[in-house]
Amino acid sequence: MKYFASLSRTTCCMVAALLFTLIPFMAHAFAADPARPQIPRAPFPYERREVAFEGGAAGVTLAGTLTVPSGATSMPAVVLVHGSGKTDRDESAFGHKPFWVLADALSRAGYAVLRYDKRGVGQSTGDGRAATTLNFESDARAAVDYLKRVPGIDPKRIAIIGHSEGGTIAALMSGSASPPAAAISLGGMIAPFAEQIILQEINTGRDDGADSHYETLVRRYYGQVEQAARTVDDAERMVQMKAISQAWVADFPASDRNAPAAEDSLLAHPGFLASRWFRTFLNLDVAAAISRGHGPLLVVNGSTDHQVAAGPNLNAARQALGRETATRHTLLLHGLNHLLQESASGSSNEYASIEQTMSPRAINAVIAFLNSTIGATKNRM
Structure with missing residues (x-):
């Protein structure tokens, strides 16, 4: 998505947070050597393999890292699925490498873990800019299929863990005809x-100081965006989104206290609004997929998440689940932001300044759920 390169720092934070659109330069844009104490350090009690496998479309080869617990056989495995944008296998952003941190913890707990560069990122081929959520779901399925062929991995115990858009993909896959083990x-x-x-x-x-008038206009303009997104023709949809964006910008002169928030709003970026990715995401029915599923599913949100608001998101998941059980339930983690960092404010402006990459509470919740559903051959934590 070429237009992401022109977004402001705050807007990049917003996109990175809800969609986790991670642009390589963002990881170094805030501090030369940020303290990241959770980044794994050698020696490691597991094997690291550089791997490559066919993606979910012709001409797509996905490259990644597979961590395998030493000495384990017939082991359960996990595929990590990242959010949108130019995201590498570690989900690198703001100096953090959350997928490396998570993979390290999981492999120490006895799980083989595959994390991979997205289409067109790092060592993976393909055009990620033209792909939609459903295309990335196909890549995640290809990753599962690859693991089924790896000696030592139990093909019946392969789970999907996704973050942000990847979390949406995990939920979609849980209700598919061939769901993951968890x-x-x-x-x-x-x-x-x-x-x-x-x-x-x-x-x-609100993080930028916007008031209630701003909120009213946000709701009004997104009503227009939703209507325009129904336009099938790409060129015509772009024309409509440009008109909406121009009107949005005109509503906030420089003297308006809401101008900084309006400038950083995604409504000021018609290329994003007109993209096929946006149109596809707008039409997803994730709750329906959850309702169709029967296998183990955990839906996690942080209470201070400013991008995927915990209240309505978990409510939708609960309604889709019907009745929560030990193997199909939601989990609210108090005081965690969208990146699952400890953050009382939840502001995206804090992502870079927080030293913690991922709260141990989130990591432990993930491991506990996997242990109770697909089980680990060894527990190394």
């Missing part, structure tokens, strides 16, 4: 995107 959504969108993006814009706007 699925975990970390900050993934379950409630309708049309509702979630409005809440994101309001919450991040």
